[in-house]
Amino acid sequence: MRGWFPIYLREMLILRRKLLRQIASMSVSPILYLIAFGLGMGSDITIHGRSYLEFLIPGLVAMTSMVQAFAIATEINVARFYWGIFEEFQASPLSDPAYVTGEALAGITRAILSVLVVILIAFLSGVRLSYNLFFWLAVILNSFLFASLAIGLAMVVKSHADQSLLTNFVITPMAFLGGTFFPLDKMPIWVQSILKLLPLTPASEAIRASAYGQTPPGFPYLILTVLGCTLFGLAIKLVKKARD
Amino acid sequence: MIEIVNLVKRYKTVKALNGVSFRVENGEMFAYLGPNGSGKTTTIRILTGLTKPTAGDAYLNGCHFERDSLKAKRQCGLVPQVINLDMELTVRENLDLHGRLFQMTSEERRARTDALLEYVELDDQCDRLVNHLSGGMKRRVMVARALLHAPEILFLDEPTVGLDPTIRRRIWSLLKKIQQAGTTIFLTTHYIEEAEFLADRVAFLDFGNIVQLDTPDNLKARIGEWALDKMVDGHMHTQYFPSREGAQAFIDQQQGSFSLRRVNLEDAFLTLTGKKVTADGSVAQVSTDHEPTAALLATGPDGP
Numbered sequence: 001m002r003g004w005f006p007i008y009l010r011e012m013l014i015l016r017r018k019l020l021r022q023i024a025s026m027s028v029s030p031i032l033y034l035i036a037f038g039l040g041m042g043s044d045i046t047i048h049g050r051s052y053l054e055f056l057i058p059g060l061v062a063m064t065s066m067v068q069a070f071a072i073a074t075e076i077n078v079a080r081f082y083w084g085i086f087e088e089f090q091a092s093p094l095s096d097p098a099y100v101t102g103e104a105l106a107g108i109t110r111a112i113l114s115v116l117v118v119i120l121i122a123f124l125s126g127v128r129l130s131y132n133l134f135f136w137l138a139v140i141l142n143s144f145l146f147a148s149l150a151i152g153l154a155m156v157v158k159s160h161a162d163q164s165l166l167t168n169f170v171i172t173p174m175a176f177l178g179g180t181f182f183p184l185d186k187m188p189i190w191v192q193s194i195l196k197l198l199p200l201t202p203a204s205e206a207i208r209a210s211a212y213g214q215t216p217p218g219f220p221y222l223i224l225t226v227l228g229c230t231l232f233g234l235a236i237k238l239v240k241k242a243r244d
Numbered sequence: 245m246i247e248i249v250n251l252v253k254r255y256k257t258v259k260a261l262n263g264v265s266f267r268v269e270n271g272e273m274f275a276y277l278g279p280n281g282s283g284k285t286t287t288i289r290i291l292t293g294l295t296k297p298t299a300g301d302a303y304l305n306g307c308h309f310e311r312d313s314l315k316a317k318r319q320c321g322l323v324p325q326v327i328n329l330d331m332e333l334t335v336r337e338n339l340d341l342h343g344r345l346f347q348m349t350s351e352e353r354r355a356r357t358d359a360l361l362e363y364v365e366l367d368d369q370c371d372r373l374v375n376h377l378s379g380g381m382k383r384r385v386m387v388a389r390a391l392l393h394a395p396e397i398l399f400l401d402e403p404t405v406g407l408d409p410t411i412r413r414r415i416w417s418l419l420k421k422i423q424q425a426g427t428t429i430f431l432t433t434h435y436i437e438e439a440e441f442l443a444d445r446v447a448f449l450d451f452g453n454i455v456q457l458d459t460p461d462n463l464k465a466r467i468g469e470w471a472l473d474k475m476v477d478g479h480m481h482t483q484y485f486p487s488r489e490g491a492q493a494f495i496d497q498q499q500g501s502f503s504l505r506r507v508n509l510e511d512a513f514l515t516l517t518g519k520k521v522t523a524d525g526s527v528a529q530v531s532t533d534h535e536p537t538a539a540l541l542a543t544g545p546d547g548p
Contacts, residue, residue: 003344003345009341010330013337014330088328088342090293091320091322093345093347
């Protein structure tokens with residue numbers, strides 16, 4: 001596992017160099033969703049006895065952490081197809097698990113940064129939630145899962161265009177259907193069964209429960225852990241396969 | 245030392261390497277010469293762990309390139325054909341990350357970075373973003389990066405492609421200096437004069453096969469010492485002679501104007517492979533005009 005740190009450090013150096021742009025970019029979607037769904041459509045709506053904004057913010061946390069963790073795939077693609085840096089890693093004595101660990105941690109860091117932006121926006125909107133240990137554990141597991149998925153898929157795609165396609169097919173539907181903007185229990189049972197299979201759904205559930213100050217159920221954490229570890233293992237295999 | 249045994253690489257229907265075997269001795273500068281698509285880059289990619297071979301073995305200072313890949317990689321430095329520096333990072337950051345990948349301590353990284361940037365004459369550029377450097381500077385940063393962990397073997401894939409002649413000569417001097425420091429250098433190029441100037445031994449590669457392997461002097465001697473060029477119907481007609489006197493005697497019997505010159509490695513490549521490598525690395529079939537004279541052929545393949 002030795003050697004993950006230079007991979008992580010490289011991503012952080014690049015992030016630091018464009019930090020303001022990144023933070024601005026991370027803020028755009030949550031602000032738009034907050035205005036459109038929270039302040040516009042949802043101002044008079046209550047869900048499970050709470051205002052729609054209180055329902056929406058944990059959903060935005062889940063969605064933003066997913067999107068930003070998954071965005072590590074774009075950085076990997078730029079390194080692989082545009083700069084050719086990936087070959088520098090391949091030619092060095094770096095193990096595949098170390099590479100995946102470095103990139104996954106970079107994805108998690110980006111996700112945490114984006115969650116801090118959402119929390120700040122929520123604070124400025126007057127929404128007060130609990131950002132306790134369970135909340136951050138769910139955020140980290142969610143980011144770990146989607147960063148691992150991103151690394152694996154980044155090894156499969158053959159171009160930047162493929163990457164955009166994957167984002168459209170994997171991330172965009174999940175962002176809307178994973179319990180982010182509306183409670184799943186309002187949907188027909190058969191739709192609920194399908195939507196519960198999406199990895200973002202347990203993340204939204206765990207993040208929302210902990211943000212409400214409740215003790216969250218353990219099952220979503222178990223799903224996120226098992227799925228995250230499986231995708232992490234798969235990413236290692238795909239990095240090995242990407243050698244040729 | 246590099247030892248390659250029967251290396252084969254197939255890409256679906258294309259055979260990029262066709263059972264290549266050879267050895268590069270410690271401290272040797274070895275050039276792999278051939279047109280685009282001849283298998284030069286594939287060989288380097290296999291040896292540096294970027295591509296899996298279909299069959300065959302390779303040893304880098306005794307370490308098997310696949311079974312003991314991490315140890316083998318520690319002994320190698322690679323300067324790929326395409327510039328693959330982090331453009332958004334500074335020169336120093338690029339080198340520092342490389343040193344970390346090779347598990348160097350912070351003191352080692354700092355000392356080697358300073359020394360190497362001075363070595364490649366870029367010590368005043370260390371805090372500039374790589375994106376702001378010229379092409380020649382980027383190439384030199386890549387050489388410095390490849391040398392940072394003090395590799396015993398340095399692989400260079402077309403190190404001077406696209407550079408102007410002044411920068412090219414500067415890189416050549418640098419490579420000579422690196423070799424003098426004891427590093428084994430494996431170089432691919434389609435610039436024949438580069439191989440002739442730099443290499444102790446040259447392999448001519450064609451369609452994944454080594455067609456000739458020897459010192460530049462021996463390869464040239466196989467076709468003769470002197471070349472006689474004559475334009476006939478708009479085509480260059482070249483004949484080779486073992487001695488200047490022989491060439492002069494031939495000129496005396498002929499009419500028209502000739503150009504007499506010493507044989508170079510390009511002549512050897514043209515004659516021994518029947519092909520010409522153009523400036524962009526593509527290949528052109530040459531006519532049978534480029535052949536040793538009957539008298540020279542009679543002396544056998546090793547020349548006069």
